[in-house]
Amino acid sequence: MNIAKGIAITLCAALLLCACKGSSDETRLKRREIIYHFSDMKEDCVALFGEGAIRNITPAQALADLGENLADLRYIGIENGHMHIDLPWPYDDIDVPVNMEKNADALHIKGIYGKISLSFTAYAFDExxxxxRLDGKFCHAMPDLLKENVLANCIKNVVKKIRNVRD
Amino acid sequence: MTDRFALLVIPRPGIDELYYRLDEGMAAGPGDIVEIELKKELIWAFVRETTGALPDALRDLPCKSVRRVISDTPLFRDRRETAFLEWLAGYYLFPFPKLIKQIFAPFISAANNLPRRTERAEAPLRPHEPATLTADQAAVAGRIGDRWRRGDTRPTLLYGVTGSGKSELYAALCREQFAAGKQVLYLVPEVSLTAGTLRHLETRLGEKVLLLHSYLTPKKRFAAFSQALRGEAKIIVGTRSALLYPLTGLGLIIVDEEHDPSYKNIEPPYYHARDAAVMKGHLLDLPVLLGSATPSSESWHNARSGKYHLERLTRRANDRPPPPVRLFPYHGDTYLPSELVDAVRDGVARKEQTLFFINRRGFSTIALCRACEEIQKCPRCQVALVYHKRKNALLCHHCNFSRPVAPCAACGEEDLSLEGAGIERLAATLRELFPAASVVSIDRDSLPNETALSKELAAIETGGHDLIAGTVMISKGHNFPALRRVVVKHADFLLSLSDYRAAERCFQVVTQVAGRAGRFDLPGEVWAEALKRDHYIWNYLPSYDFEGFMTEELEWREQLALPPFSRLAVIKIVAPTEEKADATARAIYDDLRRKFAGKKVRLLPPVAPPLQRIHNKYRRHIVLSAPSLRSVSPLLADLIALHGKRRGIIVTCDIDALSTVQV
Known part of the structure; x- marks a missing residue:
C-alpha cells in the first residue's frame, strides 16, 4: 500500500515538475531567453540540453545558419573535420577529430573518441x-562547471549570432 | 508547510559539510553566513545550497535547525562566484571548507557577528585630471574595447615596455566599464603598489577607488568588501586575495605586472592569482586584461599560441628611447666605477635623482667566525643569519630569530667577519661617497609600515631625496619625475640560482628596475653590474629585446619539457623530526612511483629544500612534472589526504609551482 502510494506521489510530482518545466521553458523562450539544463552523468561527463528561439527563420534555415557559424562558436571551433575546444588557462586546449552527420532535421557532431558530442536540431516555434536546440555531452577529467560552461556558451553563442543576422 | 534544509560548509577541522533545517521564516539562502549549534557550541557556517529534501541516507536522522542568519545580505549572490571558489579549492588541492574559513573567519567575531556598518565621512575625491591617450595607446585601447563590445572575452595580454603608459590605458578601459555600469577589479602584486595605483586611478577617473588587501584590519577589509558588494565603488584595487571576494556587477579584471611571482600564494592554497583571475573571467564571462613590460613565460606562450589576444605598446609615452644599459664588472660588494661616481655627483648637483637597486636586506649577508670559519646560522632554520646594523643584531629572515653579533655560536670567539652587502651597506657607502646628497633607503626594515613608505615615496616624487637605495620594493610601478639614472648592483645574481626560471626572473627584475629611469623629461641611463657576462640574457637585456629573449628561453624549455610546456607540482612534507620527514617523503614517493608507473609523469626523489628546517620543523620536497596535471591531481589529492593524517605531519601540494628549487 505504502509503496503504491509512494509511486503514485512520485509520478504525480514528476508530472507536475515536467508540466511546470515545460510551460516555464516555453515562456522563457518567448521572452527570448536562451535556456539550458544540465544533467550529471557518470565518469567525468556532463550533458546539456539547451535551446533558444530565433525570429524570421525556418528550422531548416536555422540549421543552415548554424553550419556557417561552426568554425567560430564561443569556446568551440569546428572546421575541416576537427573540433578545437578553447579552455581557460591553466587548462590546455583540446583538439579532436570529429565525424559530422547532417540531414534535413539535425546536425550531429561526434568526437572520434566518444568524449564529446553535439546534436543540433531545430523546430518551428510559432508562425x-x-x-x-542543442543536446550536448562532454566528458573530460576536469571540473564539471568548466564543461558546462563550454556547452552552455556554445548554444548561447550560436543563437545570438544567428539572431544578429536574422531578427 | 514545506521542509527546507541548508547544506552548510562547516569551518571546523574534521567536519566538512552538514545539513541543518531551515525553520519557517528563516530567510537563508546560498551564500549566506548563518549561526548553528554544533557540539553544544554556537559557531558560524556558510550556506552552500538549500534543498527541499535531505538525501535518502539522512532522511530518518534528527536534523538541528539553523539559529539565525548572520549576514545582512548574501555574500555570494552569483552562484558562479561560489563555483569559482570551488574550482580554486579543487584545482589547488585545498579543502573548500578551509578556504571558506580562510576568507571569512577574520571577519566574524567570537559572538558570531560580522562587523557593523559604520558611516564615516568620505574622503573628498582628488581633482579629476583625465589624460589624453597617445596614438599608440588609443589604437590599442580601441582594439581591446571593440573586442569586448563584441563579447569576445578571451583574455588579453598587454605587453607594453616600461613607461609606455599601460596605466593610462587601463584607466581608459576602466572608464568604458563604468559607462556600462560595471565594476573593475584591479590587481597589483604587492600592497606597496596599492596606494600609488589608487592615487592614479582616482585622479584619472574622478571616481572613488576602494582598497582591498590583507594589510587592512579585518574590520576595514570587511567594510571595503561590503561597499564593493553593495556596488558603492566602481573600482577595487587589491592584491591577490582580493580575487577571492565576490563582487556585484564585475565587468573587468585587470592584472597589472602579471609576471610578478607575488601573485602566487606562498602557503596553502598555493593559488596563482593571475591564473585564477583568468579562470574567474571565464566562469563569470568577463574580460581579463594582463599587463606587463616583461610578461611571464606562461602568458607569452599563451599569447603566441592564440590562447590570449596579444597587444603591444613598444614605444615610451614620452617618445624617448628606453634608457641605454651600460654593464660594469663586479669588483667587490661596494664597488662603483669611477665614471659612474662622477656622473652621480654631477647629477646630485643638478637635482637629478639616482636609484641604486640591490635585492638584499640588511647590512651583511654573512657573519663568519674568524677563528673557526663557521657561518653563523639560525638555530631554528639553519640558514645564514643576516647582520642588520640598525638593530646591531644578527637576524633570521625566515623566523625573525635575533641574537647579538658576537660571540660565535660554535667556538665562542668574539671576532666575527661581516661579509657580503645588503641595502644597509649600500646606503652607508652612498652616504660616504656623496656626503652632500640626501640618501633614502626604501626597504622593509627601514620603512616597516605603509605610512612611512608612502611618505618617503611622496618625498622622492617631489625631489626631496637625491639618491635612493632600494630593494625589490622600489623596482616596479613607481613614477619618479626626476629619476635620471638607475644602478643595479648584482644585476645577474639571480642567475646563480639553480632554477629553470632564473633567467626569466633576472630579465624581469632588471628590466623593471631599469624602466624607472627617464620616464619623464630627463633622458635615462642604466648601469648594471654583471658577473656572468657570457650568459645569453646579456645578448638581449641591454637592448630590452624581450621578444628575442623569450624566443630563446622558450626554445630550450620546450626541448627540456619544462613549463609552460609541462606542469610542475611540488609535494611539500613538514615533520617534527628529520626521520619522520624522510620516512613520510619516501612513502609518498614510493606511492607516486607505483601510481604513475607507465604514465608520462617525471618524478624526482625527495630532497631537502634549501631551507630544510624552519621553525624547528623539517621539510622535504618531491618534484613532479607532467604534460598536464588533469589526471594527476586526483591521485595527488588522495595521497595528501592519506599521508597528511599522521600526527604532526603536514603534507601539501603546490600545483603549478613556479620553481623546482623552492625555499
Whole structure:
C-alpha cells in the first residue's frame, strides 16, 4: 500500500515538475531567453540540453545558419573535420577529430573518441520563428562547471549570432 | 508547510559539510553566513545550497535547525562566484571548507557577528585630471574595447615596455566599464603598489577607488568588501586575495605586472592569482586584461599560441628611447666605477635623482667566525643569519630569530667577519661617497609600515631625496619625475640560482628596475653590474629585446619539457623530526612511483629544500612534472589526504609551482 502510494506521489510530482518545466521553458523562450539544463552523468561527463528561439527563420534555415557559424562558436571551433575546444588557462586546449552527420532535421557532431558530442536540431516555434536546440555531452577529467560552461556558451553563442543576422 | 534544509560548509577541522533545517521564516539562502549549534557550541557556517529534501541516507536522522542568519545580505549572490571558489579549492588541492574559513573567519567575531556598518565621512575625491591617450595607446585601447563590445572575452595580454603608459590605458578601459555600469577589479602584486595605483586611478577617473588587501584590519577589509558588494565603488584595487571576494556587477579584471611571482600564494592554497583571475573571467564571462613590460613565460606562450589576444605598446609615452644599459664588472660588494661616481655627483648637483637597486636586506649577508670559519646560522632554520646594523643584531629572515653579533655560536670567539652587502651597506657607502646628497633607503626594515613608505615615496616624487637605495620594493610601478639614472648592483645574481626560471626572473627584475629611469623629461641611463657576462640574457637585456629573449628561453624549455610546456607540482612534507620527514617523503614517493608507473609523469626523489628546517620543523620536497596535471591531481589529492593524517605531519601540494628549487 505504502509503496503504491509512494509511486503514485512520485509520478504525480514528476508530472507536475515536467508540466511546470515545460510551460516555464516555453515562456522563457518567448521572452527570448536562451535556456539550458544540465544533467550529471557518470565518469567525468556532463550533458546539456539547451535551446533558444530565433525570429524570421525556418528550422531548416536555422540549421543552415548554424553550419556557417561552426568554425567560430564561443569556446568551440569546428572546421575541416576537427573540433578545437578553447579552455581557460591553466587548462590546455583540446583538439579532436570529429565525424559530422547532417540531414534535413539535425546536425550531429561526434568526437572520434566518444568524449564529446553535439546534436543540433531545430523546430518551428510559432508562425515566424524557430527554436535551435542543442543536446550536448562532454566528458573530460576536469571540473564539471568548466564543461558546462563550454556547452552552455556554445548554444548561447550560436543563437545570438544567428539572431544578429536574422531578427 | 514545506521542509527546507541548508547544506552548510562547516569551518571546523574534521567536519566538512552538514545539513541543518531551515525553520519557517528563516530567510537563508546560498551564500549566506548563518549561526548553528554544533557540539553544544554556537559557531558560524556558510550556506552552500538549500534543498527541499535531505538525501535518502539522512532522511530518518534528527536534523538541528539553523539559529539565525548572520549576514545582512548574501555574500555570494552569483552562484558562479561560489563555483569559482570551488574550482580554486579543487584545482589547488585545498579543502573548500578551509578556504571558506580562510576568507571569512577574520571577519566574524567570537559572538558570531560580522562587523557593523559604520558611516564615516568620505574622503573628498582628488581633482579629476583625465589624460589624453597617445596614438599608440588609443589604437590599442580601441582594439581591446571593440573586442569586448563584441563579447569576445578571451583574455588579453598587454605587453607594453616600461613607461609606455599601460596605466593610462587601463584607466581608459576602466572608464568604458563604468559607462556600462560595471565594476573593475584591479590587481597589483604587492600592497606597496596599492596606494600609488589608487592615487592614479582616482585622479584619472574622478571616481572613488576602494582598497582591498590583507594589510587592512579585518574590520576595514570587511567594510571595503561590503561597499564593493553593495556596488558603492566602481573600482577595487587589491592584491591577490582580493580575487577571492565576490563582487556585484564585475565587468573587468585587470592584472597589472602579471609576471610578478607575488601573485602566487606562498602557503596553502598555493593559488596563482593571475591564473585564477583568468579562470574567474571565464566562469563569470568577463574580460581579463594582463599587463606587463616583461610578461611571464606562461602568458607569452599563451599569447603566441592564440590562447590570449596579444597587444603591444613598444614605444615610451614620452617618445624617448628606453634608457641605454651600460654593464660594469663586479669588483667587490661596494664597488662603483669611477665614471659612474662622477656622473652621480654631477647629477646630485643638478637635482637629478639616482636609484641604486640591490635585492638584499640588511647590512651583511654573512657573519663568519674568524677563528673557526663557521657561518653563523639560525638555530631554528639553519640558514645564514643576516647582520642588520640598525638593530646591531644578527637576524633570521625566515623566523625573525635575533641574537647579538658576537660571540660565535660554535667556538665562542668574539671576532666575527661581516661579509657580503645588503641595502644597509649600500646606503652607508652612498652616504660616504656623496656626503652632500640626501640618501633614502626604501626597504622593509627601514620603512616597516605603509605610512612611512608612502611618505618617503611622496618625498622622492617631489625631489626631496637625491639618491635612493632600494630593494625589490622600489623596482616596479613607481613614477619618479626626476629619476635620471638607475644602478643595479648584482644585476645577474639571480642567475646563480639553480632554477629553470632564473633567467626569466633576472630579465624581469632588471628590466623593471631599469624602466624607472627617464620616464619623464630627463633622458635615462642604466648601469648594471654583471658577473656572468657570457650568459645569453646579456645578448638581449641591454637592448630590452624581450621578444628575442623569450624566443630563446622558450626554445630550450620546450626541448627540456619544462613549463609552460609541462606542469610542475611540488609535494611539500613538514615533520617534527628529520626521520619522520624522510620516512613520510619516501612513502609518498614510493606511492607516486607505483601510481604513475607507465604514465608520462617525471618524478624526482625527495630532497631537502634549501631551507630544510624552519621553525624547528623539517621539510622535504618531491618534484613532479607532467604534460598536464588533469589526471594527476586526483591521485595527488588522495595521497595528501592519506599521508597528511599522521600526527604532526603536514603534507601539501603546490600545483603549478613556479620553481623546482623552492625555499
Amino acid at each position: 515566424n520563428s524557430a527554436v535551435l
